[in-house]
Amino acid sequence: MPGIIIAILGLISCFFVYPNESFYDFVRRDAFSIPFIILTLKWSIAYSWEHIIRKDYRKVLFTVLPFIVLNLKIKVFTNQMSSFLPPFIDTVMINIIWTCVQIIGLCYIAGKKNYRQIGLVAGLMIYYTTDAPANPLNYFRFETFRITDIIADLFLPFLIYGWIYLAENYFNEKDYKNILNSKIQVISGQEYRFLYALVAFSCWVIIYESAAFMKALTNPYDGFSSHVILTRVIHFVMEVSIFYITASLTRNIVISRMNTIANHNGWLYFLHYIPVLNIIVWMIFSQKPQVHTTKSENAAFYLAKHEGGINNFIIILGVLFAIWNLYGAYQYNNYRPSAATAVLLLLMFAKLINYFFLDKGKSAIISLVVLGCLGACTQILALSVSERSVFVSTMAGVLSYFFLVEIFHPELDETDRTQLDETGIAGSDETNPPEIPEAIIL
Template sequence: MKLFTVDQRLVINKLWIPVLATIVMLLPFVISRISQMESVSYYDLSFAMDGKLWGIPMNMILLLPVYVLMYSLEFFVLKNKRAVPVTLLGALLLTGFLLFESRASIAEGNARIYAYAGVECIIWVSLLLLRTYALEKKSKTDLITAIIAGLLISIMPWGHSIVYIINNFLESKYLAGFECMFGYAVFPMVYYLLVFVAENISKNNFIQAVKSKITIMDKRTYLFAVIALYAMIVGAAITTTNVFAPRGYGVLLHYITHVPLLLQLLVAMGVLLLAPYMLKNIVMARLLTVGKSGKLWLVGHFIPVINVIVTLVLFNSREVHSNEEENALLYVEEPESDVRYYFLIFNVFILIWGCIMVFARGRVSEGKLFLSLLSFRLTLVSVFFRHKWPVYVLCAISVICCCSIAYGEFAAFWMMQIVLSFYYMMEVFHPALYGEDAVLYHKAKDVVEEDTILA
């Protein structure tokens, strides 16, 4: 079982080229802006792309070369005979899109929303249909896949790193510069992830590979998927909480009454539901492939900043397993994780901290509800060991609280951690193999028992 085909993995192995090219193109621009201004936000840098240099739109100078490189990379890596003409046509479409983007900022209100969304959708669908022609994929399924992938790319929330949320509190112009480069640098990864997933989703073995925790995961596919999925999750959390947070009720009406924004919201909610599941399985598969079955490594992937270190460690770890059966045996025979008890102790400390804060401030009457919620949370966590339903209840309550009392970037961070924690709590407290994974385990176990009897 493999997530991606041989050709797709060849492209993934070369994705560092457009990523590096994006950083090289944007770094002088970002440094220049930061040095000229005392305070620079992410949006200041983004809006600066609408300016002109020597009469040429800034986005044409900075983004057109890397977009063309990103789009054409697949054709040249696979040595496609139509690489040159398709690249030229793709460059022409991207030029038209970027020119329109620089002019669309002049329009206001509904005209801008519909015009921008319509043109972006047409361009990306055209680029993906052109791709199917270049790769000689002429079936009805391939054409529908290209249209769906183009629609998703055009309405997908922009990818972000956790720095975007953190910098809302720090307000550092240097972090703003990093986030600006990250958003554009990660776009090639998001683009190819969406294209490859749309292309493979009709195949039964791909669905099984997505569900599988024991598939053999090479380091480049792992790094590519983790970065792209995490950026999509952060972007989706920001979009969703901007709409549903307390200060976003007016925004909700705005989104509902505009079809492009409504579609973007629905896609963001879909990403929040599905991407963390895929991310969890990919991380688990990589852990087993390198012979690390401890759940603490899994949880580390979902803690900001620490996840960068953990990802780099796993990326550089040597692969010790070569087939799914070995991964399945390691997964099932791992003893119950101590992370469960760490999680319980952590919640006890939260309750104690809450009591101290309430009594120290002399607000016992106002703090009763707060302490009741903390006690209820601790009760639910203690039941995690035997049942799954408390995980659903705790996450549902957390989502309601997030949409009721939090706002801004804090709400986005909270929402992101809720959806990620749901999957790692289920994995930590209720690990299990399902479907084909379970079948492979039983086969491997039978072989081991047979070998033991023969020995």
């Protein structure tokens, strides 16, 4: 419901886009322009939705009014002070700080314990996993309509309260860290429906956004050579960190749910990593009845030998793709021979050989991912290939590590082994996770 309202407001703002307006005029437009007011209204609704559901109108008022006033005020302030900022501070740093301040304030008004830590962590996650963070410098729409904007608006309240919920329980609930860091937790259908949707969507958002950022870095006038190298480095480190967090959480949640429902179908696990198709398997797994009730049962099921044809399928498919890429690199080398194309040809050949060793050890999977990254770097740096698709496919290749390890070499992490040692194989090791708020139930 809140996502639909916000998406409608986003569509309204499409009628107030001026494609012929210069970027400078667009940035300097008055704070009371219609697009900016609509953005502020959208985020006000998103921030206060939990209180609206609970009919706590006092907190709604305390949430909405300060945000509207401060958002409009900081827009005017930024327009006046932007030329006086130090050269090592750009809008990225301002946006990050402003978003975290908003989430900290939201957590404080909601009366959450450890609101500073929760707001900081959730604010960073929200900033990097939402398409247009609620800041005065990033409300621009240069196209009259874009489907990604509508999708972002639909998921906005879910992402805000989802990451606040995870951060809150991570800091306040002793056992909740184990749920997120384990592959053998007992996860109900409702928990899986919420957690997988949150982390998987966030993971692909950060892949897409990271690709845009890395593409910008290839610009000699906007890359690491610029005067704002500090914020560039911070931005890069944060995106890599959030990608790793969301990718590992996706793996843990899916494997835990598969263990809970006693499903070891590698094909269904594979579908969890395919955008759009993962919606189908997400709906199926959400409705499956629970089979195992303890972590010990999940661990025994996870460690049992499960034969599956997907292993050979992945190797064959990988070999075919490697041959196709090798042929393309060979043709390009004949057309435009150079040291860079020779290196790329060598990397493609190494990937081809590597696929035959995927089932021999985890090191083969690591080397496959490394070779893919080196190939992308060769294309970007030496061959001046900077299409966004190259960056997206590279990040997706890194994501495949979490999938391939579970298919070819599944093993319990140290955290899971420690938990099993503490509880014993026959002990009672059930956990009672906190209830999911109504504001983020899907």
